Structure formats: structure tokens, C-alpha cells
Amino acid sequence: MNHDDLPTWSARAAKWARDYHAGLRDRPVRPAVIPGSIRNALPPEAPETAEPMEAIFADFERLVPDAMTHWQHPRFFAYFPSNASPASMLAEQLANAIAAQCMLWQTSPAATEIEERMIEWLRAGTGLPEGFSGTIHDSATTATLSAILTMRERALAWQGLTQGLSGQPVLRIYASAQTHSSVDKGVRLAGIGQDNLVKIPTRADLSMDPDALAAAITADRAAGYLPAGVVFCAGGTSVGAFDDITACLPVAKAEGLYTHVDAAWAGSAMICPEFRPLWAGAEMCDSIVFNPHKWLGVQFDCSVQFLRDPGPQIRTLGLRPDYLETLESSDITDFNEWTVPLGRRFRALKLWFVLRAYGLEGLRTRLRNHVAWVAELAGRITTMPMLEIVTEPRLALFSFAHVDGDVATEDLIQRINADGRVYLTQTRHEGRFVIRMTAGSFDCTRDDVMMVETVLREMLGAGLKA
Numbered sequence: 001m002n003h004d005d006l007p008t009w010s011a012r013a014a015k016w017a018r019d020y021h022a023g024l025r026d027r028p029v030r031p032a033v034i035p036g037s038i039r040n041a042l043p044p045e046a047p048e049t050a051e052p053m054e055a056i057f058a059d060f061e062r063l064v065p066d067a068m069t070h071w072q073h074p075r076f077f078a079y080f081p082s083n084a085s086p087a088s089m090l091a092e093q094l095a096n097a098i099a100a101q102c103m104l105w106q107t108s109p110a111a112t113e114i115e116e117r118m119i120e121w122l123r124a125g126t127g128l129p130e131g132f133s134g135t136i137h138d139s140a141t142t143a144t145l146s147a148i149l150t151m152r153e154r155a156l157a158w159q160g161l162t163q164g165l166s167g168q169p170v171l172r173i174y175a176s177a178q179t180h181s182s183v184d185k186g187v188r189l190a191g192i193g194q195d196n197l198v199k200i201p202t203r204a205d206l207s208m209d210p211d212a213l214a215a216a217i218t219a220d221r222a223a224g225y226l227p228a229g230v231v232f233c234a235g236g237t238s239v240g241a242f243d244d245i246t247a248c249l250p251v252a253k254a255e256g257l258y259t260h261v262d263a264a265w266a267g268s269a270m271i272c273p274e275f276r277p278l279w280a281g282a283e284m285c286d287s288i289v290f291n292p293h294k295w296l297g298v299q300f301d302c303s304v305q306f307l308r309d310p311g312p313q314i315r316t317l318g319l320r321p322d323y324l325e326t327l328e329s330s331d332i333t334d335f336n337e338w339t340v341p342l343g344r345r346f347r348a349l350k351l352w353f354v355l356r357a358y359g360l361e362g363l364r365t366r367l368r369n370h371v372a373w374v375a376e377l378a379g380r381i382t383t384m385p386m387l388e389i390v391t392e393p394r395l396a397l398f399s400f401a402h403v404d405g406d407v408a409t410e411d412l413i414q415r416i417n418a419d420g421r422v423y424l425t426q427t428r429h430e431g432r433f434v435i436r437m438t439a440g441s442f443d444c445t446r447d448d449v450m451m452v453e454t455v456l457r458e459m460l461g462a463g464l465k466a
Contacts, residue, residue, distance in 0.1 A: 374395075
């Protein structure tokens with residue numbers, strides 16, 4: 001295949017994509033495949049000579065679609081959505097064609113400067129004050145790791161970068177149990193250690209207890225530990241918990257600790273002014289992460305980190321050998337210095353396309369619909385005597401369970417997902433096995449959300465009230 005063949009195959013791929021999305025409702029959300037079946041369908045060795053594209057594309061159609069979990073399915077209600085709007089797909093095609101390595105301004109002037117402007121657009125769009133800058137990472141895991149590394153080095157006066165951690169004070173990071181496991185991974189990879197991630201008790205509303213936070217920090221200082229930072233939860237993955245940042249932030253500030261807000265899922269909702277009270281106080285924190293690829297139609301990977309002052313993170317992560325110098329100017333942004341990898345993709349292009357193609361108001365309408373439809377579904381589930389709501393809706397997420405306990409709940413979710421019309425996932429809340437329900441697919445409709453009710457009533461039998 002060469003460049004002359006590309007227009008034909010690109011058009012065919014675009015038509016396939018259109019037909020694929022149009023037919024998703026006719027497919028089960030998850031495939032019925034046996035582990036190893038796809039691998040065994042592929043030859044054990046690569047071909048020695050070129051094969052025709054017709055054969056390659058035919059094998060793709062034969063093997064891949066029916067063996068994929070369809071994340072763009074409008075009835076994908078598991079985990080969190082990972083959206084791909086048409087405008088995002090188009091931008092990604094163009095970015096793939098340009099195939100730039102966007103590590104430096106001089107290797108990608110347009111990519112760098114569009115990224116800077118997109119951060120400004122999203123800062124204003126989410127209601128954050130002027131002064132925040134930021135960058136685009138691959139995922140919230142990388143953004144949170146970057147923040148934790150910054151906490152580490154700031155607490156150690158940047159000595160860890162040169163001297164290592166041996167002989168340094170033992171650092172402590174604080175978060176509630178509702179934070180995502182990426183925080184746990186971050187403290188592990190940063191060399192701080194899992195045992196030094198202090199999980200602070202929560203109040204009845206599942207928010208971090210500020211008194212418990214203060215007590216933990218005081219006790220750690222007395223024991224010879226060095227507190228380094230606090231990670232706040234704004235829309236927890238399990239059941240959508242929000243920390244009371246306004247109540248906890250004065251504790252962190254008084255102790256001189258760096259603060260990071262994990263709003264990976266819920267941050268997208270902050271383009272709607274009425275949802276912003278949920279993360280009140282975030283505007284006073286040092287770092288915030290949210291994923292446009294979860295709920296704004298910007299396909300994976302695209303995770304935005306806002307920074308009140310990028311200086312500490314650049315000092316932590318930046319490294320500029322002679323071969324990465326830009327000789328023409330020193331007054332430029334090299335985004336590789338803001339994150340862990342040197343290599344960077346042109347992620348800002350799809351943000352630019354999506355924000356223009358749908359507009360903030362169009363995106364707000366989608367999010368508001370998802371929140372309203374999920375609340376309606378939760379209300380309908382309360383009429384089913386065999387089910388109960390365990391955690392009330394927070395934005396577009398709630399959890400429920402079978403009244404007969406964990407075994408019955410687990411059996412129910414297995415039957416739901418085997419049916420294929422909808423896809424839900426589970427979590428544990430306060431020791432209890434529960435089913436999570438979250439909507440957010442770009443093409444989701446009210447009827448798609450209410451399909452959960454239909455499936456539940458069928459699964460639980462005719463004894464339920466209609």
C-alpha cells in the first residue's frame with residue numbers, strides 16, 4: 001500500500017466507521033468470545049511478503065468487530081464512557097496523517113500553541129479563574145503521577161531528583177478511600193510507597209473528614225514523617241463521591257501541602273455552571289485533572305491537567321539536554337517538560353475540532369440529559385421491590401443492589417451482561433457488592449438509558465410492579 005492507495009482505503013474506512021456506529025444498537029455490548037480465540041485465528045508468524053489490502057481489510061471485518069467490547073455503544077453503562085464523536089475521529093485521522101512528534105515547540109509549533117489555547121478555552125469553560133495554565137496528558141494516571149512527583153520534590157526541596165530517596169525523610173500523601181487507584185499507583189511509582197498513602201476517613205456524605213485530615217498530619221509530623229501533599233476526590237470512580245474541598249483545603253494550606261484534585265470523570269460536567277458547587281474549592285488548589293475523553297466526546301487519549309503555577313511541576317519533570325534546545329528562542333513552551341514522557345501526540349487537535357463542532361452549549365445539553373435520564377432511571381428502580389438504591393445519583397452515576405444480598409446481586413449483573421442489551425459493572429461500597437450505573441455515551445438517548453429498566457424487569461421476573 002502506498003500514498004496513492006490511501007484515499008480509497010481511507011474512504012472505505014470512513015464508510016465502515018459510519019456503518020459501525022449506525023449499527024451498534026443491533027450488537028450486544030460485549031462479545032461472546034472465548035479467551036485465546038482471536039490470537040489463535042492469527043498466523044503464528046508475520047508474512048515475509050506484502051499482502052493485498054483487500055485481504056487485510058477483509059480479515060479485520062471478519063475478526064475484530066465481533067470480538068470487541070463496544071465502548072461507543074449507546075447502552076455502554078459500565079466503568080465510565082470513553083467517547084469518540086465524529087469530529088474527534090476526523091481530527092484524529094488528520095493528526096495521524098501529520099504524524100508529528102510534539103515534544104517541543106520547534107518540532108510542532110501549531111500543536112504546542114493550539115494546546116495552549118485549548119487549555120485556556122477549557123479553563124474558562126469550566127469556570128476556573130484566570131492564572132491557571134496546563135497541559136494535555138494521555139490519561140489521568142499520568143497527570144496524577146506528575147502531581148505526586150511534584151509533591152515529592154517540593155517537599156524534599158528538589159533533592160530527590162539528584163540524590164534519590166535513600167536517606168531522605170519518609171514522605172506522606174493524604175487522600176480519602178474514595179479516590180481512584182491511580183493515586184495508589186502514583187505513590188508506588190514515585191517511590192513514596194503504598195504504606196505512606198494515608199487514607200483519611202470520610203463523613204456520612206463520603207467526603208474527606210477535615211478534622212481527621214488535620215489529626216493525621218499532626219500525628220505524622222510527631223512521628224517524624226514529612227507530609228507532602230493532599231489528593232482530593234471530585235467524582236469518585238466507585239460511587240461518585242466528592243470531597244468537601246472548601247472544608248479540607250485550609251488544613252492543607254496551613255500545613256504548606258501541595259494539593260491535587262482528581263476530577264477525571266466529573267470535571268467535564270463543570271462546563272455546566274449548576275454542577276460547579278460539587279467541586280467548590282478546586283479553583284484554589286494547585287493541580288486539577290479531568291478527562292475530556294470520558295464525557296466530552298474527545299476520544300481517548302486526552303487528559304487535561306490545570307496548574308495554578310506550572311513552575312514546580314516543570315522543575316520536577318523538565319530536563320533539557322543540548323539536543324533538545326531550541327536555539328532560536330528561550331521564550332517558548334516545550335510541553336514534554338510538563339509531563340513524564342518525552343514523546344507527545346497532537347492531542348489538542350481533536351479538542352479544537354470538538355469544541356468548535358458542537359460548542360459548549362451543545363456539550364452542556366448532552367451532559368444535562370445524561371444526568372436527568374440517570375436520575376429518572378434511579379427513580380424507576382426504587383419502584384422495584386427486589387432492588388434498592390445503595391448510593392444516590394451523583395451527576396450521572398448511582399449504585400443499586402438486590403435486596404437478597406451479594407450473591408443475588410452478583411448473579412443479577414452476570415445475567416444482565418450475558419443478555420447483551422446493556423453493559424453494567426460492579427463495585428464494593430462499605431463492604432457490599434453493588435452494581436454501578438453510569439451514562440455518558442455521546443449518542444446515548446433516553447430510550448437507551450431506560451433499556452436498563454426493561455432488562456431489570458425481565459431479569460427479575462413478572463412479580464415486579466409494572
